Amino acid sequence: MYIDIHRHSSDSGDADVVLRNVFHNEHGRVLSENYCSVGLHPWHINRASLVRDLGLVGKMALQSNVLAIGETGLDKAVDIDIETQREAFRAQAEIAKMANKPLIIHCVKAYDELLSLRKNSRHKQPWIFHWFNAAPQTAFDLIAKGCYLSFGITLFKEEGKAFKSFGQIPLDRVFFETDDVGLSIKEVYEKAAFLRNITMDKLMGQIKLNFKNCFGKSL
Numbered sequence: 001m002y003i004d005i006h007r008h009s010s011d012s013g014d015a016d017v018v019l020r021n022v023f024h025n026e027h028g029r030v031l032s033e034n035y036c037s038v039g040l041h042p043w044h045i046n047r048a049s050l051v052r053d054l055g056l057v058g059k060m061a062l063q064s065n066v067l068a069i070g071e072t073g074l075d076k077a078v079d080i081d082i083e084t085q086r087e088a089f090r091a092q093a094e095i096a097k098m099a100n101k102p103l104i105i106h107c108v109k110a111y112d113e114l115l116s117l118r119k120n121s122r123h124k125q126p127w128i129f130h131w132f133n134a135a136p137q138t139a140f141d142l143i144a145k146g147c148y149l150s151f152g153i154t155l156f157k158e159e160g161k162a163f164k165s166f167g168q169i170p171l172d173r174v175f176f177e178t179d180d181v182g183l184s185i186k187e188v189y190e191k192a193a194f195l196r197n198i199t200m201d202k203l204m205g206q207i208k209l210n211f212k213n214c215f216g217k218s219l
């Protein structure tokens with residue numbers, strides 16, 4: 001069974017299970033998905049509609065097919081006011097806490113800040129860093145604080161930080177994703193199994209178990 005935990009487009013590629021990441025203004029899609037996550041993406045933040053947009057996320061958060069909140073996060077490489085991003089992130093972390101669901105995080109140049117937010121928060125719900133792309137020490141610190149890390153195209157970039165981290169972290173804290181980059185989830189699993197020198201069966205079993213532990217759903 002191939003599980004893709006971060007994909008926006010409506011087709012599923014070769015995944016058996018997709019956690020569709022739906023944006024705050026896509027209420028219709030939330031109704032039609034088996035499993036989804038809903039959030040206000042940092043790129044879509046607009047000061048003028050912030051309260052209303054967060055309200056939409058809060059409204060959908062309790063639906064039973066909404067397994068997580070997000071993607072939300074901090075992106076210090078885009079031209080969107082960082083204070084407003086922080087406000088939107090904190091609000092969605094609170095929604096996740098209230099709904100008792102994990103948070104899916106988009107993080108660009110903000111690992112230290114999100115790690116310290118996690119340390120200072122009393123959140124017990126897992127935070128999942130999608131497209132994780134940081135050095136092994138950051139990976140270890142996040143995992144120690146109850147976070148999961150999701151990998152996709154980064155497993156094919158041998159010079160990258162994510163590639164180095166993936167070789168060293170415990171597999172019970174890992175997920176895989178395609179994130180609409182034209183990659184198949186099967187290729188990601190195959191690459192991961194090769195890099196960690198384990199069988200596909202074992203890897204699939206582990207990710208299925210991670211899904212259950214993180215989202216509370218047996219597949």
Ligand SMILES: [Zn+2]
Nearest residue numbers: 008021071179
């Ligand atoms: Zn995304």
